[in-house]
Structure formats: structure tokens, C-alpha cells
Amino acid sequence: MSDVNPLLSSLAEIPRFHAARRPKAVAISHEGRNITYGKLQDASSRVANGLRAAGIGQGDRIGVLDKNSDCFFEIWLGAAKVNAVIVPINARLAGPEIEYVINDAEIKVLFIGELFVDVIQKAGPGLKTVERVITTDNSYRQWRDKQTDDDPAVEAHADDVCLQLYTSGTTGHPKGVQLTNRNILGSLPQTLKSWGGWSSSDIALVAMPLFHIAGCGTGLICLLGGLRFVLIRDFVPAQVIKTIQTERITVTFLVPAMILALLSEPLIGKANLSCVRRIVYGASPIPLDLLKRAVTTFKDAGFIQIYGLTETTGGITVLSIDDHDRADSQLLRSCGKPIDGVDIRIVDAAGNALPVGRVGEIVCRTVKNMKGYWRRDKDTAQALRNGWFSTGDAGYLDQSGYLFIHDRVKDMIVSGGENIYPAEVESVLFGQPDVADVAVIGVPDPKWGEAVKAIVIRRNGSTVDAETIIAYARERLAGYKLPKSVEFVDVLPRNPTGKLLKRELREQYWRGYERRVN
Structure with a gap:
């Protein structure tokens, strides 16, 4: 923890801090390239000067649409040095969804991978605010290296927005979650501690997509802690297992679907995984049997579970290594206790606090709570009340303060760690000429936790x-949002006001499950 400066007030200070103390230490390893902290400082300064020359300044949005790449962090930290805001775009979205995010965020400069050139060209004039597009290959490096490496040292404040991530919306459109320097930096030292003491002596694996808070957040945690992390472009189980061994990975964050994929890979049986000392998992609930298998396979690793949302800058609770070692099956169904600096309570529909053991909505108060939704004051006011964020999840606290998720207040589906709102899928399916009515729900799935199911009236x-x-749907939605199954019915249950009674629809599929999340 000695390599962490708890007084940093801007992301721009991270490369400055480490470059001054350990410039030759490797920060990022990616596809045969190693970026030292000194090089990261210089590269991010060059990006910053390039952005300034393009007219980018405080509060302007720049976008990144690509699979995982080391240049992502150069761009993000470069944007921070001119007090601009990076908008990572989900690379799994369909063309119309990508166009919506770009326009909604009012992105001015857009960095894209070669895979997405056709998508952006097709959007063409539909991109209302984009002034420049730069591909993240040699074109990016040529553009970057034309700039000077003088740090522009633009002033930035703790409450300035530095990251805007899009999460699905209940109205059918994704919402831009605005996260500030304070949201991200205000609790990172506590996060490093709660994640099992990640330090500069560790080598981390960053396997999550960088457009996800668990991906970009984990990478930034590593940079703040002075770690070297190995960034993989795509999650391929066999390659990940080889990488763990060749790079001697000691710490990582994985979602349950990734853990299942690794355990299902034949190479795992002969792999030497003794280097792994910490595995943090979260983003969706994990089946107990899968967790037990993982603990047996990674026998030298301590497991840590976290629970959080994009709007809370990631994890707000932690189920510690000691909790996992207690072999208490009931406790392992918990999300753990709040991390330092996080208050959690359970409330009823009127916002009144509920006693121990009573199920209600989970709300939290923390420095990690987002600034608000981009240009959505009404949604922000509904989500943030008197400093408390309404998660939309239902659960309860036990007498020892452990949080248990019971159900969802909202209808969100979590599949393989990705959040999917039925309203967005329903909106698309309603456009199919043969669909008279449709309801979309999440049903149990042994691989992904939940799968999207459409219930249709022809x-x-x-x-x-x-x-x-x-x-x-495939032409209009990202692959992970597609219905995995379709059932045809003659009528859908609705209340007198016409609202779908999705609880009734879900009941037949979730009968026999203790929790209505898998």
C-alpha cells in the first residue's frame, strides 16, 4: 500500500505519481507490448496535447469503441489531463445502439478499432457531433507521436466528471452514468485493501471488457496501486489459462460466467495455478456449486465476492476470504458487508428503513455514488435522494450486517455479468410485424446465470x-441481449392499468429456487 497516494484528486495524477517514483516499472502488458509508468506518463501527455489541438477541453466527451487495447488507458489518462470525459462504448452493441450512445453523449473525437470502421461509416451523417475519428492501430500511434510529451497540467477538480459509462435504461434507451474523480479515487485505497491487499508486487489479469466498470475500474485500480497488469483483448478460456501460467498472474477479477468457462476448459486439469493468490468475483450472483468447484480448482487462491453497480463505481460490499473459509453455505449466499465508507440500508416503498431480516430495496450512501445520469435530471432525482442511491435490487441485512440479495425491484436481467433491461428488448421485438404483444423476462441458465426469454402473442x-x-432482434440488438428462447401464448397477465405482471410470468421458471436471481 506504500505505492498508493491517497491524496490524488484527479486521474491525471496517477501516471505523474508513479512516473516520478518508478518510471521503469511496467504498468501494462498487452499482446507483446510493455508500457512502463514512465511511458504511460509521456503517452498520455501526447494524447492530451493531441486532444487540445483538436479543440477538446473541459467537460468535452471523447469516445472509445474497440475491444480491449492498451491504448485505452493512454487515451483515458490523456483525456483526464485536459479535464475531458471518456465514454467507453460497448463493443457488443448493434449499429443503431452505438449510434444512439455516440449522439447522446455528444462525442466530439471518436477512437475506434478496425473492426468498427464499417459500423461508423454506415452511421455517417447520423453522427451529429463527431468531428474526428481516429482508428486505434498505427493511425492512432502516428497521431499520438506527432504531439509533444509536455504535460499540459490542466487543472481538474475532484468533482469533475472523468468517465461516462452507459447502462441499459428501463425506458428502452441506455443512460449515461457520470462518474467523477472523487467517485473513482475516493475509495480506491479501501478497495485495494478489501480486495485482499493488491499491491505493486502483484501481477494482475484484466479480462473484463474495458467498456464495463469491472474492466476499466480494475485496470485503474491496478494503476493506482502501481501494479503491472496483463490486459487480454478477448476472453478465450484456453488462452487465459496459459496466460495465468506464463505471466505468473497473482490477482484477477472475474465474473461467474468466466469462472465457469475456465473450469470447463480441458486444459484446467493440468494447469499450474499456484501463482494465483486472489480471485475477486462479482457483477452477477454465483451458483454455490460453481463457487465450491472454483475454490477446489484454484486451491491456493483466496476468493472475494463483491456487489455493486455502475452507478456506485463498482463494488460497495465485500464477502472476504475469511468469510469464504468459514464453509458456511448460508453465508456464501451473501454479498458480504459494506466496504469502508459505504452505508447500506433496506427501505420500503416509502423510503422507510426496515428491520433486520426484512426484504426491501437496497439503498446506499457513499462517495462512490455517481454524480448523476447525463442530461436526465428526472432519472437522477429518482435514483439519488438525500445522498442515498436506490439500487433497484431487493434484499435484506442479517443480524451481523451481511447483505443478501433476494429479488430485483426492477426487471433487470443479469446474464454473464451484463445488465439487460427487458424494456429495451421488448421495444425492439414490438417492431416485428408479426408480434402483437411481448414480455421479456430472465429465466435460470446454468452457464450465464440468467437467459433472456421472450413471451410473445402473435x-x-x-x-x-x-x-x-x-x-x-439480431439485426437490432447486441448478441448478449438476444432472446435465447421464445414462447408463444394467447394472453399476457396485466394489472388494471395495463402493466405487465412479470412476477407471474417468472414464477413457473423460478419455482424451487431460493433466490430469484441465479
């Missing part, structure tokens, strides 16, 4: 089949 005389409906 229009009169239609004989449309499931394959046709899924094919229609």
Missing part, C-alpha cells in the same frame, strides 16, 4: 416462429 393469422423473431 398477430391474428400469423404463424411466425421463434427463429424468425430472434433473427429480427
Whole structure:
């Protein structure tokens, strides 16, 4: 922890801090390239000067649309040095979804991988605010290296927004979650501690996509702690297992779907995994049997579970190594206790605090709570009340202060660590000419935790089949949002005001499950 400066007030100070103390230490390893902290300082300064020359200044949005790449952190820290805001765009989105995010964020400079050139070219004039597009290959490096490496040292404040991540919205459109320097830096030292004492002597694996808070957040945690981290472009289980061994990975963050994929890979049986000392997992609930298998396979690793949201800058609770070692099956169903600096309570529909053991909505108060949703004052006011953020999840606290998730207040589906709102999927499916009505729910799935299921009423005389409906959705939605199954019914349950009674729809699929999340 000696390598962490708890007084940093801006992300721009991270490369400055480490470059001054350990410039030759490797910060990022990616596809055969090693970026030292000294090089990261110089590269981010060059990016900053390039952005300034392009007219980017305080509060302007720049976008990154690519798979995982080391240049992401150069761009992010460069943006921080001119007090601009980076907007990582989900690389799994469909073309119309990407266009919506770019326009909603009012992105001026857009960095894209080669894979996405066609998508952006097709959008063309539909991109209303983009002034420049730079591809993240040699074009990016040529552009970067034309700039000077003088640090522009633009003043930035703790409450300035530095990151805008998009999360699905209940109204069918994603919302931009604005996170500030204070949100991210205000609790990172506590996070490093609660994650099992990650330090500069560790080598981390960053396997999550960088457009996800668990991906970019983990990378930034590593940089703040002075770690070297190995960034993989795509999650391929066999390659990850080899990387763990060749790079001697000691710490990582994984979602349950990744853990399942690793345990299902034949190479795992002969792999030497003794180097791994900490595995942090979260983003979706983990089946107890899967956790037990993982603990047995990674027998030298301490497991730590976290619970959090994009709006809370990631994890707000932790189920510690000691909690896992207690072999208490009931406790292992918990999300743990709040980390230092986080208050959690359970409230009823009127916002009144509920006693121990009573199920209600989980709300939290922490420096990690977002500044608000971009240009959505009404949504922000509903989510943030008197400093408390309403998570939309339902759960309860036990007598020892452990948090248990019971159900969801909102209808969100979590599949493989990705948040999916049924309203967004329903909005697309309603456009299919043969669909008269539709409800989308999450059903149990042994691999992904939950799978998207569409329950459809056909229009009169239609004989449309499931394959046709899924094919229609595939042209308009990211792959992870697609219905994995379609069921046809004659009527959908609704209340007198016309609201779908999704609890009734879910009941037949979740019967026998203790929790209504898998």
C-alpha cells in the first residue's frame, strides 16, 4: 500500500505519481507490448496535447469503441489531463445502439478499432457531433507521436466528471452514468485493501471488457496501486489459462460466467495455478456449486465476492476470504458487508428503513455514488435522494450486517455479468410485424446465470416462429441481449392499468429456487 497516494484528486495524477517514483516499472502488458509508468506518463501527455489541438477541453466527451487495447488507458489518462470525459462504448452493441450512445453523449473525437470502421461509416451523417475519428492501430500511434510529451497540467477538480459509462435504461434507451474523480479515487485505497491487499508486487489479469466498470475500474485500480497488469483483448478460456501460467498472474477479477468457462476448459486439469493468490468475483450472483468447484480448482487462491453497480463505481460490499473459509453455505449466499465508507440500508416503498431480516430495496450512501445520469435530471432525482442511491435490487441485512440479495425491484436481467433491461428488448421485438404483444423476462441458465426469454402473442393469422423473431432482434440488438428462447401464448397477465405482471410470468421458471436471481 506504500505505492498508493491517497491524496490524488484527479486521474491525471496517477501516471505523474508513479512516473516520478518508478518510471521503469511496467504498468501494462498487452499482446507483446510493455508500457512502463514512465511511458504511460509521456503517452498520455501526447494524447492530451493531441486532444487540445483538436479543440477538446473541459467537460468535452471523447469516445472509445474497440475491444480491449492498451491504448485505452493512454487515451483515458490523456483525456483526464485536459479535464475531458471518456465514454467507453460497448463493443457488443448493434449499429443503431452505438449510434444512439455516440449522439447522446455528444462525442466530439471518436477512437475506434478496425473492426468498427464499417459500423461508423454506415452511421455517417447520423453522427451529429463527431468531428474526428481516429482508428486505434498505427493511425492512432502516428497521431499520438506527432504531439509533444509536455504535460499540459490542466487543472481538474475532484468533482469533475472523468468517465461516462452507459447502462441499459428501463425506458428502452441506455443512460449515461457520470462518474467523477472523487467517485473513482475516493475509495480506491479501501478497495485495494478489501480486495485482499493488491499491491505493486502483484501481477494482475484484466479480462473484463474495458467498456464495463469491472474492466476499466480494475485496470485503474491496478494503476493506482502501481501494479503491472496483463490486459487480454478477448476472453478465450484456453488462452487465459496459459496466460495465468506464463505471466505468473497473482490477482484477477472475474465474473461467474468466466469462472465457469475456465473450469470447463480441458486444459484446467493440468494447469499450474499456484501463482494465483486472489480471485475477486462479482457483477452477477454465483451458483454455490460453481463457487465450491472454483475454490477446489484454484486451491491456493483466496476468493472475494463483491456487489455493486455502475452507478456506485463498482463494488460497495465485500464477502472476504475469511468469510469464504468459514464453509458456511448460508453465508456464501451473501454479498458480504459494506466496504469502508459505504452505508447500506433496506427501505420500503416509502423510503422507510426496515428491520433486520426484512426484504426491501437496497439503498446506499457513499462517495462512490455517481454524480448523476447525463442530461436526465428526472432519472437522477429518482435514483439519488438525500445522498442515498436506490439500487433497484431487493434484499435484506442479517443480524451481523451481511447483505443478501433476494429479488430485483426492477426487471433487470443479469446474464454473464451484463445488465439487460427487458424494456429495451421488448421495444425492439414490438417492431416485428408479426408480434402483437411481448414480455421479456430472465429465466435460470446454468452457464450465464440468467437467459433472456421472450413471451410473445402473435398477430391474428400469423404463424411466425421463434427463429424468425430472434433473427429480427439480431439485426437490432447486441448478441448478449438476444432472446435465447421464445414462447408463444394467447394472453399476457396485466394489472388494471395495463402493466405487465412479470412476477407471474417468472414464477413457473423460478419455482424451487431460493433466490430469484441465479
